Amino acid sequence: MSRAGLHDARPEELAPLQTEAEAASYLGGDTSLRAWLTTTDHKRIGVLYLIAITCFFAIAAVAAALIRIELLTPQGDLLTAEGYNRAFTIHGIIMVWFFLIPSIPNVFGNFLIPLMIGARDLAFPRLNLASWYIFVFGGLFTLAAVIFGGVDTGWTFYTPLSSTYANGNVVLALAAVFIAGWSSILTGINFIVTIHKLRAPGMTWGRLPLFVWMHYATALILVLATPVLTVTLLLVAAERIFGLGIFNPALGGDPLLFQHLFWFYSHPAVYIMVLPAMGVVSELVPAAAHKKLFGYWFVACSGLAIALVGFLVWGHHMFVSGQSAFASTIFSFLSLIVAVPSAIKVYNWTATLYKGSIALDAPFLFAMGFIGLFVMGGLTGLMLALLAIDVHVHDTYFVVAHFHYIMVGGAVTAFLGAAHFWWPKMFGRMYNEAWGRTSAVLIFIGFNVTFFPQFLLGYMGMPRRYHVYPPEFQTLHVISTAGAGLLGLGYLLPLIYFLYSFRHGRPASANPWAATGLEWTVPSPPPEHNFEEPPVVIRAPYDYPLSHDSSLR
Amino acid sequence: MRIGRLVLTWIALLVLLALTIASSFLPIGDWSQLINFVIAAAKAALILWIFMKMREETALVRLAAITSAVLLLVLGGMLAADYELRSPSPYVLTDASSVASRI
Amino acid sequence: MTIVRHEPFPDIARQREADRLGMAVFLASEAMLFGAVVMGLLALRSFEPASFAATSQRLNLVAGSVNTAVLLTSSLLVAIGAEARACDRQRLARWALGCAALLGLVFLAIKGSEYVQEYGEGLMPGAGPKQDFATPGARMFMDGYFVATALHALHVTIGVAMLAGCAWRLRGDDAPSTVAVENIGLYWHLVDIVWVFLFPVLYLSR
Numbered sequence: 001m002s003r004a005g006l007h008d009a010r011p012e013e014l015a016p017l018q019t020e021a022e023a024a025s026y027l028g029g030d031t032s033l034r035a036w037l038t039t040t041d042h043k044r045i046g047v048l049y050l051i052a053i054t055c056f057f058a059i060a061a062v063a064a065a066l067i068r069i070e071l072l073t074p075q076g077d078l079l080t081a082e083g084y085n086r087a088f089t090i091h092g093i094i095m096v097w098f099f100l101i102p103s104i105p106n107v108f109g110n111f112l113i114p115l116m117i118g119a120r121d122l123a124f125p126r127l128n129l130a131s132w133y134i135f136v137f138g139g140l141f142t143l144a145a146v147i148f149g150g151v152d153t154g155w156t157f158y159t160p161l162s163s164t165y166a167n168g169n170v171v172l173a174l175a176a177v178f179i180a181g182w183s184s185i186l187t188g189i190n191f192i193v194t195i196h197k198l199r200a201p202g203m204t205w206g207r208l209p210l211f212v213w214m215h216y217a218t219a220l221i222l223v224l225a226t227p228v229l230t231v232t233l234l235l236v237a238a239e240r241i242f243g244l245g246i247f248n249p250a251l252g253g254d255p256l257l258f259q260h261l262f263w264f265y266s267h268p269a270v271y272i273m274v275l276p277a278m279g280v281v282s283e284l285v286p287a288a289a290h291k292k293l294f295g296y297w298f299v300a301c302s303g304l305a306i307a308l309v310g311f312l313v314w315g316h317h318m319f320v321s322g323q324s325a326f327a328s329t330i331f332s333f334l335s336l337i338v339a340v341p342s343a344i345k346v347y348n349w350t351a352t353l354y355k356g357s358i359a360l361d362a363p364f365l366f367a368m369g370f371i372g373l374f375v376m377g378g379l380t381g382l383m384l385a386l387l388a389i390d391v392h393v394h395d396t397y398f399v400v401a402h403f404h405y406i407m408v409g410g411a412v413t414a415f416l417g418a419a420h421f422w423w424p425k426m427f428g429r430m431y432n433e434a435w436g437r438t439s440a441v442l443i444f445i446g447f448n449v450t451f452f453p454q455f456l457l458g459y460m461g462m463p464r465r466y467h468v469y470p471p472e473f474q475t476l477h478v479i480s481t482a483g484a485g486l487l488g489l490g491y492l493l494p495l496i497y498f499l500y501s502f503r504h505g506r507p508a509s510a511n512p513w514a515a516t517g518l519e520w521t522v523p524s525p526p527p528e529h530n531f532e533e534p535p536v537v538i539r540a541p542y543d544y545p546l547s548h549d550s551s552l553r
Numbered sequence: 554m555r556i557g558r559l560v561l562t563w564i565a566l567l568v569l570l571a572l573t574i575a576s577s578f579l580p581i582g583d584w585s586q587l588i589n590f591v592i593a594a595a596k597a598a599l600i601l602w603i604f605m606k607m608r609e610e611t612a613l614v615r616l617a618a619i620t621s622a623v624l625l626l627v628l629g630g631m632l633a634a635d636y637e638l639r640s641p642s643p644y645v646l647t648d649a650s651s652v653a654s655r656i
Numbered sequence: 657m658t659i660v661r662h663e664p665f666p667d668i669a670r671q672r673e674a675d676r677l678g679m680a681v682f683l684a685s686e687a688m689l690f691g692a693v694v695m696g697l698l699a700l701r702s703f704e705p706a707s708f709a710a711t712s713q714r715l716n717l718v719a720g721s722v723n724t725a726v727l728l729t730s731s732l733l734v735a736i737g738a739e740a741r742a743c744d745r746q747r748l749a750r751w752a753l754g755c756a757a758l759l760g761l762v763f764l765a766i767k768g769s770e771y772v773q774e775y776g777e778g779l780m781p782g783a784g785p786k787q788d789f790a791t792p793g794a795r796m797f798m799d800g801y802f803v804a805t806a807l808h809a810l811h812v813t814i815g816v817a818m819l820a821g822c823a824w825r826l827r828g829d830d831a832p833s834t835v836a837v838e839n840i841g842l843y844w845h846l847v848d849i850v851w852v853f854l855f856p857v858l859y860l861s862r
Contacts, residue, residue, distance in 0.1 A: 120664035123674045189681045196613065197674040198664060223681055224624055227689035235696065235803065242782050244799040245792065246700060252792030257699050260635065261692060264628055311624060315631060322642075327635040534666060556736055563732040570724055574717075577860035589856035597849045604735040605845045606838075610676070617680040618687075625691035632695060636702050 019507050021428050025525035040125035041528060046111035047426070048132050049102060054495075056098040056139060059146070061488065063091035067467075068450075068481040074471045084467035085152035086168070090145070092155025093173060097180050098139055100411055101269065104276035105222075106135070106187060108418045109215045111426060113191065115519035115526060116209050118200025118535045123193040131186040138179030145172040154465065156266070159247035159258040163239035171240060174233045181226045181233075184272075188222030191215055200518070202537035209517055209541060210293065213300045214279030217307040221268045221275075225311070229265035232258065256321055263314035271310040273407060274374075275303055277414030278345055281367050284417050285349045286542045287515040288364035289356025293542040295348040302341035309338040319390045328387060335385035342378055346371060361513070362436030366417030369444045373409025377402055380455065395465075398458025401451045409447055416443070416494060423498065424512045428525040429505030435497045443490035449483025516543050562603040569596050672835045679839040683846045686811075690850045693807060697800045697857050700793075707793025712861040714779065715801070719770050720859040723763050724851060730759035731848045734819065738841040742834045746826050749837065754823040756844065760816035767809055774798070801858050808850055815844045 022028055026043045029035075036044060066087045070078040079087060110128065114121050122128050145151055151173040153162040162170050195216050199208070236258065238244050245251030247258045286293045293299065315323055315331030323331075349371055358364065380402040383389050393399060416439075424430050453476040458464075462473045469477070511520040518535055519526075573592040577585050601607045607615055665671035701708045737752030774780050778788030779798050789795040818840045825832050832840075 114664070122664070124678060125663065185682075185685050189678055189685070192681050193674050193678045196677060197670055220620075223685045224621060224688050227685045228628075228692040231689055231692040231696070231807075234807075238799075238803055242799075244781065244803070245796055246696065246799055252704065252796055254699070254703060256635070257696065260628075260632055260699075261696065264692075312627060312631075315635070322639070324635045324638040324640070326638040327631060330631070330634060529663075555739060559732055559735045559739070563728060566728045567725060570721070570728065573856055573860065574721055577856070577862055586856075586861065589860050593853050593856055596852045600731060600845050600849050600852070604731055605842055610680075611673075613677060614680040617677075617684045621684040621687035621691065624688065625695065628691070628695050629698065632699055633702075636699065 019428060021507060021523060022525060024527060025428065025523065026528045027427070027525050029528060038129075040121070040129050042110050042114055042122050042125065042128060043426070043526060043528075045128050045132055046107050046109075049106040049110060049135070052132070052136055052139065053099050053103055053107065056094050056142075057491075059143075060091050060094035060099060061491070063087045063094070064484065065488065067091065068484040070467050071469075071477045072474075072481050074469050074474050076468045079467060081467060082152055085154070085465070086150030088465055089151045089154050089173075090142075093151070093177065094142060095407075096155055096269070096273075097177050098135075098142060100273040100407060101180075101184060102135060102187075103273075103411070103415050104280060104418060105191070105215060105218055105272075106131070107415075108211075108280065108422060109187075109191065109218075109276060112422065112519055113194060113212055113215060114198070115522065115530055116212050116517055117195065117198060117203050118518050118531060118537065119194065119198035120529045120531065122190045123198055124190050127186050127190055131183045131190070134186070135180055135183040138176045138181075138183065141172055141176035141179060145169040145176060148172065156262065157233070157236060157258075158262075159236060159239070159255045160249065160253075163236045163244075163247050163258075171237050174237045174240075178230055178233050178237075181230045184222045184226045188219040188226070191219035192223065195219075200531075200534045200537055203518075204537075206296075207537055207539075207541050208300075209279075210282035210296070210299050210303070211276075211279040214275045214282065214303045217303040218272050218275045218279075220304075220307050221272050221310065225265045225268040225272075228261060229269075232261040232265065235261075256318065256323065259318050259321055260314070263317045264311075267314040267317065268307070268310045270403070270406070271306055273411045275306060277370065277411045278303065278342075280414040280418040280421075281349060281370050282345070283515075283517070284363050284367035284421055285352050285371075286544060287359075287421070287513050288361075288367060289353045289358050290514070290544050291352055291356035292544050293348065294351035294354075295344075296541065299345050299348050302344045305341040306338065309334065309341070313338050316385055316390070319387055320394045332385055332387050336382065339378060339382050339385070342374075346375060346378075359513075360437070361420075361433060362431075362440050363417045363421035363513075365437055365440035365444075366413050366420060369440060370410055370413045370417065373405050373413060373444075373447065377405030377410055380405065393458050395463055396458035397454040397462045397464055400464050401454035401458060404451050404454070409451070413443065413447075416440075419494065419498070421513065422519075423501070424508030425519055425524045425526070427502065427505075428508050428523075429501040430508050430512065431494075431501040431505060432497050435493060439490050439493040439497075442486060442493070446483050446486030446488075446490050450480050450487050451483070453477075453480045453483075516541065558603060562599055566596055566599055569599075672833075675835050675839060679842050683842060686843075686846055687850075690808070690853075693804050694853055694857060697804060697854075700796055700800050701857070701861060703796070704791065704793030707791045708797050709861050710790065711779075711794040711797040712859060714777070715859050716770050716773060717859055719766050720855055723766050724855050726759050726763050726766070727848045727851050730756040730763070731845055733759065734841045734844045737823075738834075738838045741826070741832075741837040746831060750823050750826040753819050753826070753837070757816045757819035757823060760812055760819065760844075763812055764809060764816070767805060771802075804854055804858065808847070808854060811847050811850070815840075815847050819844060 018028070026041055036048070039045060066079065067084070070076070070084060070087075076084065110122070148169045151166070151168045151170055153166050153170060157170075157174070195212060235244070235246065239247055246253040247255050249255060282293060282299055313331055313335045315327055316335045319328050319332070380398070384393065384399065384402060420431065420436055457473055457476050460473070462469055508524040510523050518537070521535065522530060569592050573589050576588045576592070579585060601618060607618060661668050661671060665674065733752045733756035737749045737756065740746075740749035740752060771780070775784045778784050778786040780802070781787070781795050781798050789798070822832055822837055822840050
């Protein structure tokens with residue numbers, strides 16, 4: 001039990017249902033709102049981010065519900081064309097920049113990286129808090145855009161629609177993303193410096209958890225790609241306000257210049273969303289199988305390879321936009337290459353599971369779901385990388401299904417897996433395992449019922465971003481919407497049982513999963529400064545099977 | 554204090570500045586752009602190496618500097634691969650307008 | 657002059673390294689920011705090379721050249737200032753950084769006067785007594801010019817504020833550490849490097 005500088009709580013000071021462990025942890029001490037909002041503790045900041053992104057997820061989910069309900073019928077009855085455009089735009093903007101990109105890094109990365117490397121906090125704790133405030137500030141702009149009626153340009157802000165012709169609050173939305181971008185960059189800087197400079201004695205690169213490796217790769221992308229988006233959105237806003245013309249063909253500009261600059265960021269951005277998820281899965285799979293991760297260095301280096309090669313493939317979003325055939329061919333080839341490191345990871349996870357004694361607790365169900373769904377998404381990505389196929393399915397539901405398999409089937413599933421795995425550590429309580437498994441299965445089924453039909457729809461020619469469609473597509477759309485209902489229910493369940501666990505959950509031990517990693521050597525929840533003295537690391541990573549479930553020193 | 558080296562670097566930078574301005578007046582067409590870029594890169598290298606003391610920094614910091622340069626070259630290279638190598642579309646009527654002839 | 661050890665660093669040496677690495681990573685991101693701008697300018701140049709070159713010649717080359725020399729000199733002063741601080745020669749550091757900040761203001765003043773001149777000559781898109789663009793390409797050049805130089809000027813302003821603040825604090829007991837002064841210097845040098853690339857693209861594309 002760590003004292004960590006906090007006074008021992010007397011019984012009458014404890015909140016009604018707070019355990020002693022919680023009172024002595026980072027959750028105890030000064031619990032006023034002011035303390036929370038001025039904290040520099042990476043753990044509290046992680047929780048602040050969790051609250052913020054959950055709210056944003058809810059808003060974007062409502063937009064998704066509107067979309068799916070509208071698509072139940074071939075006619076446009078629920079929403080007008082303009083309204084539908086605004087629905088999918090706000091769904092995309094919020095999901096990409098205000099949920100997916102910050103989700104795993106800013107919640108679990110913030111909370112866990114210092115713990116995993118044996119540090120007392122991130123390198124720049126105040127910068128960390130600033131990141132959160134900047135993120136929320138950007139979010140306010142998004143909310144303003146929604147309240148004032150929304151934006152209809154799509155999350156991709158293609159010009160000259162966004163820069164010249166769109167009505168609505170485009171500049172508000174651009175400002176929102178612009179601001180959120182700064183939060184990303186600062187987070188990236190913090191992670192890179194932390195991982196280089198704050199590892200505990202003995203925590204060599206070869207002993208780092210892969211969660212940390214993947215967040216390092218993610219941070220590289222955050223720092224190097226986001227500024228390009230910043231400039232691009234600035235240019236669109238300037239074009240809109242001052243009538244510049246660089247993206248407007250009528251004035252001599254080129255819309256493709258926007259697309260090049262936009263996708264130079266936005267393709268690496270999808271790796272910002274997926275690499276942390278892969279980091280999570282790399283932690284969950286060895287814990288599930290109670291077996292050492294197969295091919296540690298392959299997984300680590302493939303993460304860096306994804307970050308690097310991910311910068312070279314952006315043109316595959318522009319195969320039919322008018323890009324030169326030569327450039328398209330290069331991008332197609334490189335896009336095939338970028339699948340290789342991802343595949344390497346999948347092989348390594350699978351090899352880890354092989355002959356392991358696999359536990360089927362909720363986090364591990366999510367991890368397994370990730371592997372299956374990510375493979376589907378990845379294979380269809382390979383299909384899209386081929387010029388001939390892409391020409392046929394570009395701008396159809398095939399693409400929509402592909403990226404939802406990766407983003408939702410992959411990243412969101414991994415997020416939930418992380419939530420279940422580290423919930424006991426973060427809050428000192430176990431959630432209800434039966435409900436956890438139920439939601440994992442429900443989400444897996446609901447997800448496939450929602451999105452698999454969309455592959456078929458797309459291949460048959462159903463365009464994306466259309467709210468009216470030929471009647472022959474209706475059956476598949478109805479199935480998809482039904483799946484979305486199941487999926488929504490699946491997402492609602494964790495919200496309920498996690499909140500329930502705050503008051504009624506069984507208190508968690510330091511290492512409920514018998515997992516490796518420094519975070520499991522501190523109490524659940526961790527004390528404010530994590531470790532009393534810096535741990536000295538002597539064991540290899542993923543040193544299963546454990547002879548005892550704590551003290552890995 | 555190594556002020557001497559700093560002042561020498563500054564003089565070199567001013568000389569390069571004069572060179573780049575002068576070269577832009579030479580009747581060598583597009584080559585002047587390449588020369589200007591090379592001179593700018595040389596100036597940047599001097600500033601990085603001497604003023605920013607990259608020579609004394611760790612490999613890590615130098616890597617940070619190089620990485621963005623490499624990435625920008627990638628961006629520039631692929632932009633060039635697109636813009637320079639587009640072939641005219643058979644679907645667009647070409648006329649005197651520069652806009653249509655570039656689509 | 658000792659620096660204060662912050663949480664979570666176990667020792668000052670590590671903290672210094674972390675501060676330096678943090679600034680280097682931040683500067684890498686700033687390089688990407690301006691790199692994207694330069695790429696945009698180069699793309700614009702490839703759209704209509706003739707218009708780009710013609711409009712480039714309409715800029716005030718003397719002002720631009722003087723400004724480049726001004727920034728290069730201010731970089732020298734910043735380098736001297738950082739060196740002085742490292743040798744604990746606070747007075748020299750103060751003067752060097754202060755003069756560098758002044759030169760930064762000179763840069764901004766010259767830039768401002770160029771803007772006024774362009775406004776009057778009808779080269780400011782959407783503003784001014786007249787609009788004097790021969791072709792759409794000319795207008796786009798000026799678009800690019802204003803966006804690039806305004807973004808750069810914003811960074812110069814921030815740099816001037818930091819240099820001035822640094823010089824001010826060097827007067828008293830709470831002097832910034834060598835690492836801090838060097839980090840601010842690094843920022844200023846990056847601003848200089850950006851201009852070193854912007855200048856030929858904007859002023860010398862003839």
